[in-house]
Amino acid sequence: MKRLATVALAAAALAGTALSALAEDFKIGLSNGWVGSEWRTQMIEEAEQAAAAWKEKGVNVEVVAQSANVDVPGQIAHVRNFISQGVDAIIINPNSPTAFDPVFAQAKEAGILVIATDAEVSSPDAIYVGIDQKGWAMESAKWLAETLEGEGKVVAINGVAGHPANEMRVAGYREVFGEHEGIEIVNEVNANWDQAQGQQAMQNLLATYPDIDGVWVQDGMAAGAWRSIMDADKAGDIAATGEIRKDFIDIWTENDLNSGASVNPPGVMASALNVAVLMLQGRELKEPATAGQYNNAMYLPIPFISSENLKEVAASVEGKPGYYSYTSSLSIEDAEALFK
Amino acid sequence: MTSVSSPTRQDNGSFRALLGRFPFLPALLILVVLLVLNGIFEPNSLSFRSLTGLVRTYLALMLLAVAQTYVVYAADIDLSVGAIASLVNVTIIVLMQHMGGGGLSVLAALGVGVLVGLACGLVNGFVVAALRLQAIVATFATSIFFTGLALVILPVAGMPAPTVFWRTYGGTFFGIPFVFYVAAALAILLYLLARTRLATQLLAVGDGQQAAFQSGLPVTAIRIGGYALCGVFAALAAFCITGDTASGDPLVGAKMTLFSVAAVVLGGSALSGGFGTVAGSVIAALIIGLINSLVFFAGTPSHWQNFVQGLAILAALMVGVLVSRRGRT
Numbered sequence: 001m002k003r004l005a006t007v008a009l010a011a012a013a014l015a016g017t018a019l020s021a022l023a024e025d026f027k028i029g030l031s032n033g034w035v036g037s038e039w040r041t042q043m044i045e046e047a048e049q050a051a052a053a054w055k056e057k058g059v060n061v062e063v064v065a066q067s068a069n070v071d072v073p074g075q076i077a078h079v080r081n082f083i084s085q086g087v088d089a090i091i092i093n094p095n096s097p098t099a100f101d102p103v104f105a106q107a108k109e110a111g112i113l114v115i116a117t118d119a120e121v122s123s124p125d126a127i128y129v130g131i132d133q134k135g136w137a138m139e140s141a142k143w144l145a146e147t148l149e150g151e152g153k154v155v156a157i158n159g160v161a162g163h164p165a166n167e168m169r170v171a172g173y174r175e176v177f178g179e180h181e182g183i184e185i186v187n188e189v190n191a192n193w194d195q196a197q198g199q200q201a202m203q204n205l206l207a208t209y210p211d212i213d214g215v216w217v218q219d220g221m222a223a224g225a226w227r228s229i230m231d232a233d234k235a236g237d238i239a240a241t242g243e244i245r246k247d248f249i250d251i252w253t254e255n256d257l258n259s260g261a262s263v264n265p266p267g268v269m270a271s272a273l274n275v276a277v278l279m280l281q282g283r284e285l286k287e288p289a290t291a292g293q294y295n296n297a298m299y300l301p302i303p304f305i306s307s308e309n310l311k312e313v314a315a316s317v318e319g320k321p322g323y324y325s326y327t328s329s330l331s332i333e334d335a336e337a338l339f340k
Numbered sequence: 341m342t343s344v345s346s347p348t349r350q351d352n353g354s355f356r357a358l359l360g361r362f363p364f365l366p367a368l369l370i371l372v373v374l375l376v377l378n379g380i381f382e383p384n385s386l387s388f389r390s391l392t393g394l395v396r397t398y399l400a401l402m403l404l405a406v407a408q409t410y411v412v413y414a415a416d417i418d419l420s421v422g423a424i425a426s427l428v429n430v431t432i433i434v435l436m437q438h439m440g441g442g443g444l445s446v447l448a449a450l451g452v453g454v455l456v457g458l459a460c461g462l463v464n465g466f467v468v469a470a471l472r473l474q475a476i477v478a479t480f481a482t483s484i485f486f487t488g489l490a491l492v493i494l495p496v497a498g499m500p501a502p503t504v505f506w507r508t509y510g511g512t513f514f515g516i517p518f519v520f521y522v523a524a525a526l527a528i529l530l531y532l533l534a535r536t537r538l539a540t541q542l543l544a545v546g547d548g549q550q551a552a553f554q555s556g557l558p559v560t561a562i563r564i565g566g567y568a569l570c571g572v573f574a575a576l577a578a579f580c581i582t583g584d585t586a587s588g589d590p591l592v593g594a595k596m597t598l599f600s601v602a603a604v605v606l607g608g609s610a611l612s613g614g615f616g617t618v619a620g621s622v623i624a625a626l627i628i629g630l631i632n633s634l635v636f637f638a639g640t641p642s643h644w645q646n647f648v649q650g651l652a653i654l655a656a657l658m659v660g661v662l663v664s665r666r667g668r669t
Contacts, residue, residue, distance in 0.1 A: 035646060044642050065642035068649060071595035072585060073397050074632060080393040081633050084384040098498050098587030102510050106393075122498070122587070162590045167496045 025060045026089065026280050028273060029082035032067040033075040033095035037220065038245075038323035040067070042266040043093065043118070046329060050270035053332065054277060061277055072099045079103045082112070089113040089276045091269060097164045098122045113279055117272040118264070119165055120292055127289040128297040129272040133165045136262045136302055137172030137218075140241045143260035143306060144214050147239045151182035152213030155205045157225055159193040159218050166190075166218075173216050186212065191221050199224030206232050215240035219264065223248045226257065244305065247322035253314050256307075263303040267329025271300055274335035283339040298338075303328050359664065363608040364620030366663040370606075370656050371623050374630040381637035392517045396510065398629040399519055400425070400580040404596055405603035405621035406530065407573030412604050413542035414566045415549070415613025416468060416475040420483035421574045421600050424460040425593030427486045428453045428578035430494035433501055433588030441502030454575045460486055461571020465564030483597070490590035497589035501582055509583025522580075530618050533569075542566045546613025599628055606656055608664060627656060 030047055032040055044067055051061040064087065066078040075095050082090050083106060090107060094100055094116050104114050104123040114126035121128060144154065156173060159166040170188070177183045186209055191197035198221025205212070206228060215238060217225045222243045229238050235257060242252055242259035252259055275298070279285075289298035305313050305326065313326055330338075359365055379386040404421050411418045432449040439445030460482070467478045511518050533539055541562045545552045553559045574593075581592055601611075606624035609616020631652045640648045 030642070032642070041643060064636075064639075066636045066645065067642035068632070068635075068645045069595070070632070071599070072589065072592050073400055073581065073596070076584060077394075077397045077629060077632060078636075080390065080397060081382075081385070081636050083393070084382055084387070084390045085637070086384065096497050096585065096587070096589050096592065098500065099585030099589055099592065101500070101586045102506055102584065122500070160591075162491050162496055164497055 024058065024281070025062070026277060027062045027064065027085075027087045028276060029078075029085070029087040029090045030063055030065040030067070030269065030273075031075060031078040031082070031090065031092040031094075032065070033070050033072075033078070033093065035067055035069055039266050039325050040093070042325055042327070043269045046267050046327065047091065047269040047273050050273045050329065050332075057332065059277060059281075061273075063273075070095070072096045076100065076103050079107060083107055083110050086110075087112060088280050089115065091115045091117060091272050091276060092121075093118045093269065094121050100126070113276060115272045115276050117268045120294055120297055122294045124294075124296065126296060128292060128294070129275050129289070130268040130297075130300060131264055131302050132292065132297070132299045133168040133264075134172040134175075135299070136264055137169035138176050139302055139304055140260055140262040141173035141176035141216055143304070144216055144239060144241060145176060145180045145183055147258065147260070148183065148214050150180045153184050153186045153209065153211060154214040154216060155186055155209065155212055156188040157198055157201050157205075157215065157217040157221055158188060158190050159220070161190050169218060177216075183214075191224075193218065193220040195221060195224035197221065197224070199228050201225070202228035203232075206234065213238065217241050219243050219261070222259075222261070223251070226251070226259070230255065242305070244326040245322065246317040246320050246324045246326070249305075249310070249314050249317060249326065250322075253310060258307075260304065260306040263305060263326055263328065265303065265327040265329060266325050267327040268300060271330040271335065274330050274332050275338070278335055278339050286338060286340055300330065301328075362617075362619075363615070363664065364617050364623055365608075366660040367607050367620050367623040367627060369663075370659060371627055371630070374627060374634060378630055378634050378637060381634065381639075385633060385637060392519065394626070394629055394633075395523060396517070396519045396584055398625050399522060400577045400584065401596060401599055401603065401628065402622045402625040403526070403573050403577035403580060404593075404600040405607065405625045406526075406618045407570040407577065408600040408604045409607070409609055409616060409618045409621045410539075410542060410569045410573070411475075411566045412601075412609055412611060413539070413546050413613060413616060414563050415546040415611075416563060416566060417479065417601065417611070418464060418567065418570050419476060419479040419597055419601075420460070420464060420486055421570065421577075422593035422595065422597035423483035423486035423490070424457055424571055424574040425578040425581060425596065426590055427460065427490040427493070428456050428575045429582050429592055430490045430588045430590050431456050432578070432582060433499050434493055436502050436505065437499055441504070443504060446502060446505050450579060453578060454572055457571040457573075457575025457578070458568055459571070460574070461568040462564065464571065465567030468567065469560045469563035483594075487590065487594065494588045494590050497587065497591070499588045501586045501588075506583055506586035509580070519580075526622075530622075534618065538562070538565050538569070543614055543616075546610075546615070548614070599625075602653060603628055606653070606660060608660060628653065631656065 051063045054061045072095050101123045104125040108125040116128045117130040189201045191201040202225035239258040242261040244263050291297040432453040435449035468475045545562050603624040604621050607620025635648050
C-alpha cells in the first residue's frame with residue numbers, strides 16, 4: 001500500500017518537474033537557522049517579496065522556506081530536505097561558517113546553486129552574497145574615531161565570543177582604532193547581542209570608567225547601551241554607535257543623540273535571491289565572487305546612518321512597527337548590472 | 341536504524357506485557373507513522389539517499405540521547421552533554437590538525453577525544469554525586485565551564501577536518517554507507533551495555549536511591565559511572581558531528597542538549613529515573629529529525645514552523661505517554 005502510494009506520488013512529482021522545466025520556473029529554498037530577532041523574520045519576508053517581483057519579468061520564482069531555531073545538524077537537515085525536494089538554488093543564513101562544507105558539496109553534486117548570506121561560509125561549492133562584517137565594523141569605528149577627533153577613551157560592547165561575525169567585527173574596529181594613536185580602548189566586553197545584557201554592560205562600564213568619551217557597541221545591544229548612557233545623564237558627553245531599528249531611530253531623532261550606525265540590512269537575502277535567479281538563468285558575473293577570507297564572497301554596499309541623513313532614514317521607516325529595521329537591497333536591475 | 345528493527349515481532353503476551361518488555365514500542369509506532377507521512381508529502385524523502393542523509397545527520401543526536409539516557413536512568417540529568425560534544429569536537433579537530441591529518445593521527449585524536457569525554461563525565465559525576473550538588477544546576481554550570489575550555493582551544497569556528505576523516509564518515513563501503521556500519525556497531529554496543537551490571541545498577545539507583553543504598557549498592561560510584569558513560573557517548577556524538585560538519589566549532593553542540601533530553605522522554609524513559617531504554621532514545625532522536633522535515637515538507641509557512649514543530653513534539657510526547665500509561669497501569 002505504502003509503497004504503491006509512494007511510487008504514484010513519485011511519478012506525479014517527476015511529471016511535475018518535467019512540465020515545469022518548459023517555462024522559466026525556479027524553485028529556491030531559503031534556510032534560516034535562528035529566529036531570535038525580528039531582523040531574521042524581515043529578512044525572509046523581503047526575500048519572499050523579491051521572489052514575487054520576478055513575476056513581472058516573466059519568471060516564476062517559487063520560494064520554500066525553512067526557518068526555525070535549529071542546531072548545526074538541524075540546519076544541515078534543512079539543506080538535505082532541499083536536496084530531497086529538488087530545488088534549483090539554496091539561500092542560507094548559516095549557523096556555522098565551516099560546518100556545511102560536506103553537505104554543500106552534496107548539493108552541488110545534485111546540481112543545486114548554493115548562496116550564503118549574512119554570514120560567510122568556507123565552502124568552495126557556495127558563494128557569499130552579503131555585507132563584509134569587518135567592513136561593517138570599520139565604517140562605524142571610523143565614524144566614532146572621527147567624531148572624537150581622534151582623541152579619547154573608548155569601550156567596546158560585543159556579541160557572542162567565538163561567533164565568526166563577532167570576531168570579524170572585533171578585528172574591524174581594532175584595526176581602525178589602532179590607526180588612531182589618540183584613541184585608547186579601555187575595555188571590551190561581551191553582551192551576547194542581547195539588549196538587556198548590553199544595558200547592564202554599559203552600566204558597569206560607566207561605573208568603572210566614568211570618563212569615557214566613546215562607545216563602540218554592536219547592533220542588538222546599542223539601544224540598551226544608550227538607555228544606560230541616558231539614565232546616567234551622559235548623553236551629551238558620549239558618542240556611541242547606534243541601531244537601525246525604527247524604535248531606536250525615533251529615540252535618536254527625539255534626543256538628538258551623537259550616534260552613527262552601519263547598516264546590515266535585512267534585505268541581504270533578497271539581494272542574494274536576485275543574484276541567484278540571474279545565475280540560474282545562466283548569466284555570468286562581471287566580477288566573479290572571489291572576495292573575503294574564503295575567496296568566494298561578493299560584498300554588497302554598506303549604508304551608513306549618521307546625523308547627516310537621519311531625517312531621510314526616519315522618513316523611510318515612518319509608519320513601520322518599532323522592530324522594523326532600516327533596509328536596502330539590490331533591485332533586479334541593480335543585480336543585473338553586476339552581470340555580463 | 342538497524343537497532344530498531346529486530347524487536348518488532350509479536351509476542352503472544354498481552355499488549356501490556358509487550359510494552360513492559362519493549363517500552364519503546366510507542367516511539368517505534370510514531371517513527372513509522374512519521375516515515376509514512378514524510379513519504380506522502382515528499383516521496384523523495386524515502387529514497388535511499390535521503391534516508392542515509394537522515395541517519396548521517398541525526399546519528400550525533402542519537403548518541404547524545406543515549407548519553408543522556410544513562411544519567412536519566414539514575415534519575416540524574418546532564419545539561420552539559422552538548423558542551424562536552426563541542427569540547428571534544430574542537431579538541432580532536434585541533435589535534436588532527438597539529439598531527440598532520442594522516443590516518444594514524446586521526447585515530448590518536450579520536451582516542452584523546454574519548455578520554456576528554458570521559459574526563460568531563462567524571463567531573464560531572466564528581467560534582468553531582470560526590471559533592472551532592474543538584475544535577476540540573478551543577479551540570480548547567482559545568483556546561484559553561486566546558487564551553488569556556490572549548491573557546492580557549494579554538495576561539496572561533498573554523499579549522500577544517502582532515503579529508504580522510506569526513507570522507508570516511510560520508511563515504512560508502514561495499515555499497516553500504518559508512519554511517520550504517522556505525523549504526524550497527526552502536527546497536528551491538530548498546531545491546532551489550534544493557535546487559536552490564538552498571539546499567540542495571542543505574543536503574544536501581546533511579547528507582548529509589550535510599551533503597552539502593554540500603555541494599556548495599558555503592559550509589560555514589562554508580563552515579564559517577566553513569567556520568568562517565570554519558571561523557572564517553574557525548575564524545576562519540578562529537579565524532580559524528582565532526583564527520584558531518586568536517587570542521588571545528590566551539591559552540592556547535594550547545595543547542596543539542598535539550599533535544600537530547602526531549603529524545604530520552606520521547607523514547608519512553610522516565611525523567612524520574614528507574615525506567616527506560618536506550619533503544620527508545622535512539623528512535624526518538626530520529627523522530628525529532630523526521631518531525632522537523634515533515635513540518636517543512638507539509639508546506640508550513642516559515643513563521644509557523646517553530647510553533648508547529650513544538651506542537652508536533654508535544655503531540656508525540658502525549659501519544660507516547662498515553663500509550664505507555666495504558667500499558668503500565
